[in-house]
Amino acid sequence: MPWISHLLKLFYSVLAASAEEGRKPGANGPTKTFLQPKLAEKLIGVFRPESLGRLARRKKGRDRCEVALYTDNEDLDIGFSFALQSKSEVTVDRLPNAYPAHMPVFFPTRELLTLYPGFLSLYESHHLEFEETWRDACLLLGGTIKRITHLPGIMKEALKNINDAMGGGVTL
Numbered sequence: 001m002p003w004i005s006h007l008l009k010l011f012y013s014v015l016a017a018s019a020e021e022g023r024k025p026g027a028n029g030p031t032k033t034f035l036q037p038k039l040a041e042k043l044i045g046v047f048r049p050e051s052l053g054r055l056a057r058r059k060k061g062r063d064r065c066e067v068a069l070y071t072d073n074e075d076l077d078i079g080f081s082f083a084l085q086s087k088s089e090v091t092v093d094r095l096p097n098a099y100p101a102h103m104p105v106f107f108p109t110r111e112l113l114t115l116y117p118g119f120l121s122l123y124e125s126h127h128l129e130f131e132e133t134w135r136d137a138c139l140l141l142g143g144t145i146k147r148i149t150h151l152p153g154i155m156k157e158a159l160k161n162i163n164d165a166m167g168g169g170v171t172l
Contacts, residue, residue, distance in 0.1 A: 052087060
């Protein structure tokens with residue numbers, strides 16, 4: 001079902017926009033002033049519509065598209081809306097109380113690892129027909145990895161499932 005992929009991308013883009021600001025030194029908490037233009041920018045970068053209002057179901061007249069995202073951590077819940085005629089304006093209706101502790105990543109369904117070497121510099125310097133999720137995933141792939149001596153159980157299980165599915169392991 002392609003709409004599930006679109007929902008995941010939407011959820012990712014909202015959390016990523018918030019997490020980027022939370023990493024900055026002295027970041028107090030989410031503000032509408034920051035999130036409104038950043039959400040619009042991220043939604044346009046990820047979904048690549050002609051205008052923001054084109055992301056919603058079209059119908060006659062004036063209406064608004066309302067989006068609410070809920071997580072296990074209620075402090076991260078967010079709600080926003082935009083008009084069907086909107087070019088790039090988003091209104092935050094429910095402000096999250098905190099930034100996500102970690103930058104989320106959405107792995108595109110197509111092969112990314114073969115494009116990874118040199119992709120980020122090419123994406124930043126040229127106009128490419130790739131969604132912004134590809135850039136964000138490559139950015140995180142190139143980051144430093146913290147040495148973890150003890151993996152929580154859920155991470156061990158997830159890593160084991162990934163390795164079993166691939167018939168091997170992942171090494172950068």
